[in-house]
Amino acid sequence: MSLAPRLDLRQSQSLVMTPQLQQAIRLLALSNLEVETFIAEEIERNPLLDSSGASDDDGPIVEREAPVEMGDEPASADALLNGESGGEASLDVDFAAESFHHDSPADQAGMDGSLGLNGGASGGGLGEDGPDLDAFADTSLSLADHLLHQAGEVMSGPDLFVAQHLIDLIDEAGYLATPLLEVANRLGVPLAQVEAVLGVIQTFDPTGVGARDLAECLALQAREADRYDPCMARLIDNLDLVARGELSRLKRICDVDDEDLADMIRELRNYDPKPGCRFGGEAMQAVVPDLYVAKAKEGWAIEINAATLPKLLVNRSYYVELSAGPQDKNSKAWLSEMLASANWLVKALDQRQRTIIKVASEIVKQQEAFFLHGVAHLKPMTLRQVADAIEMHESTVSRVTSNKYLSCARGLFELKYFFTSAIQAADGGDAVSAEAVKSAIRALISAESPKAILSDDTLVDMLNAKGFGIARRTVAKYREAMGIGSSVQRRRQKALEGVG
Numbered sequence: 001m002s003l004a005p006r007l008d009l010r011q012s013q014s015l016v017m018t019p020q021l022q023q024a025i026r027l028l029a030l031s032n033l034e035v036e037t038f039i040a041e042e043i044e045r046n047p048l049l050d051s052s053g054a055s056d057d058d059g060p061i062v063e064r065e066a067p068v069e070m071g072d073e074p075a076s077a078d079a080l081l082n083g084e085s086g087g088e089a090s091l092d093v094d095f096a097a098e099s100f101h102h103d104s105p106a107d108q109a110g111m112d113g114s115l116g117l118n119g120g121a122s123g124g125g126l127g128e129d130g131p132d133l134d135a136f137a138d139t140s141l142s143l144a145d146h147l148l149h150q151a152g153e154v155m156s157g158p159d160l161f162v163a164q165h166l167i168d169l170i171d172e173a174g175y176l177a178t179p180l181l182e183v184a185n186r187l188g189v190p191l192a193q194v195e196a197v198l199g200v201i202q203t204f205d206p207t208g209v210g211a212r213d214l215a216e217c218l219a220l221q222a223r224e225a226d227r228y229d230p231c232m233a234r235l236i237d238n239l240d241l242v243a244r245g246e247l248s249r250l251k252r253i254c255d256v257d258d259e260d261l262a263d264m265i266r267e268l269r270n271y272d273p274k275p276g277c278r279f280g281g282e283a284m285q286a287v288v289p290d291l292y293v294a295k296a297k298e299g300w301a302i303e304i305n306a307a308t309l310p311k312l313l314v315n316r317s318y319y320v321e322l323s324a325g326p327q328d329k330n331s332k333a334w335l336s337e338m339l340a341s342a343n344w345l346v347k348a349l350d351q352r353q354r355t356i357i358k359v360a361s362e363i364v365k366q367q368e369a370f371f372l373h374g375v376a377h378l379k380p381m382t383l384r385q386v387a388d389a390i391e392m393h394e395s396t397v398s399r400v401t402s403n404k405y406l407s408c409a410r411g412l413f414e415l416k417y418f419f420t421s422a423i424q425a426a427d428g429g430d431a432v433s434a435e436a437v438k439s440a441i442r443a444l445i446s447a448e449s450p451k452a453i454l455s456d457d458t459l460v461d462m463l464n465a466k467g468f469g470i471a472r473r474t475v476a477k478y479r480e481a482m483g484i485g486s487s488v489q490r491r492r493q494k495a496l497e498g499v500g
Contacts (some may be wrong), residue, residue: 001103024348028355028399032290032308035349039312048342050315143172143209143279150204162189162197166210174209174276175217206275214273215239221271231256235264242268245492291405291415292358294370300364300371304353305407312349314342355392359400360415362386367418371408376440378433381424423470437468438478445484450494455487 030038043049097332144167148385151163165187165223169178180198184191201210211217215236222228222236231254239338240251242265250259272278288308322335363386369377383401387394401415420433444462448454455460462472479486485493 020344020348023345024351025399027348027352028396029402031288031403031405032305033288034403035352036308036310039310039345042345046338046345047185047344048315048319048338049312049345050318051310051312070103078261091268143170143174143276144168146279147201147204147209151201158189159193159197159200162187162194163201166194166201170210170276172276173274174206174211176210176212188234206272206278208272208275213369217273217275218268218271221275222267227266227267231260232264232267235261235268243492243494247495287405287412289412290404291406293360293364293406293408295371300361300368302357302360302364304356309349312346314339314346355396355401356404358390359386359392359397360406362390363406363415363418370418371410373475374410374439376436378418378420378435380433381419383419423468425472432468434478437463437470437474438482440466440468441475442482442484445479445490448490453487453491453494 027035027038034309039049039051043051073211125243147167147170148164151160151167155163162183165183166176170176176198180194181191185192187477198210202208202220204210208217208220211220218236218239219228219233222232234254235250238250238253241253247261251257254261254264289305290308292303292305317485319335319339327335363381364371364391365378366381366385369379383394383397387397390397401419404415406413406415417435420435423432423434440463441459444454444459456472456479459475459479460470460472463475476486484490
């Protein structure tokens with residue numbers, strides 16, 4: 001072996017995750033609303049990005065794209081990741097076209113020349129001249145505010161102070177879970193005073209608020225309705241027997257006949273077990289679809305929800321203005337970096353939409369029977385099947401289908417919903433989707449007679465007769481996943497419904 005120094009040449013390849021590549025991958029996993037937030041942050045950081053909706057020459061900002069049909073071939077989904085993306089394609093589509101959904105008043109805004117979500121100066125985003133979406137939010141009074149208002153009218157001084165503390169401890173359902181002794185020790189007041197203040201709160205609207213358990217909540221409502229007699233009191237004290245449907249024991253305990261017991265149970269059903277829920281709690285976040293799918297004359301029309309994506313463009317006139325001014329080396333480098341970052345973001349967003357459309361098109365193609373006939377025709381499908389069909393990596397499809405929702409004539413569905421495991425057919429035919437089996441189980445249980453409750457074994461036999469090769473433990477697992485009780489629980493529930 002020679003010990004003399006020498007010079008060798010080696011050639012190797014490696015994958016480097018550049019910041020731009022990381023950004024493109026991250027954008028794929030974001031929903032439209034999350035992308036909108038991301039764009040707003042980038043606009044604050046980069047002065048060359050603009051979403052005002054006005055171009056330099058007051059001409060069209062972007063070209064219009066027709067809805068993507070099943071047979072269309074968008075640009076390569078992985079082109080951006082490979083550094084082969086083309087020109088700066090449009091980020092918008094013709095939202096006024098006939099093939100688009102107009103399923104809310106906001107969709108119609110701007111089509112008559114007025115300002116709206118997709119017209120006028122507000123462009124495609126939520127501009128300051130657009131409609132105030134906060135006006136659609138729930139403005140109802142909260143439970144705490146409602147109770148504090150009533151407390152201020154009937155109490156003052158130390159009692160009002162204790163009442164305010166107790167009201168803060170009442171949860172959204174209207175229950176007080178903290179022990180009164182703990183409250184008394186915390187505030188340094190006698191326990192009797194805390195109990196007296198709670199007694200006053202329990203007279204407030206809604207009836208039943210401030211209860212420490214379900215029995216006390218129902219008892220308060222029974223007193224308000226003047227139905228809290230000794231028989232009703234014993235019934236409320238034995239709610240566990242009511243839940244188990246042990247009607248014979250309840251008749252003996254309450255000392256009533258069948259007719260009186262049925263009347264008492266009917267009365268209980270009219271009470272509200274969660275009186276606080278009728279008041280506004282935390283604002284509910286509506287799910288906004290990222291995609292629309294509609295039946296077209298030929299195939300299916302699939303489109304991005306443009307209402308949640310602002311128009312984004314590179315403000316080249318501002319770049320020219322800054323470039324023409326005096327610059328040092330650092331300023332010139334910074335300006336070049338901002339321009340490159342802005343161009344890349346526009347291309348990344350465009351490629352993101354093309355990738356989403358391509359994945360959604362393949363999902364619709366493979367699950368066309370579902371869109372035509374319903375969940376019973378949902379086919380088993382995996383991420384790999386879609387990835388192989390559109391020549392993408394499985395991880396890319398996984399990111400595209402995360403946190404994104406599709407709106408169609410059958411409702412709103414998460415893209416992940418269409419990927420289900422397979423259940424082998426009993427007759428050796430094509431496998432069926434697990435969701436189709438769940439739908440069949442739900443239909444069989446919904447149609448069962450109160451006098452002939454279907455056991456899991458019976459469900460297995462009936463499903464096998466329909467061609468589903470399924471085991472009893474799988475039926476039990478799917479039934480529990482759908483929140484459906486066992487045959488014993490359903491029999492008791494039917495018995496209670498028959499009594500009521």
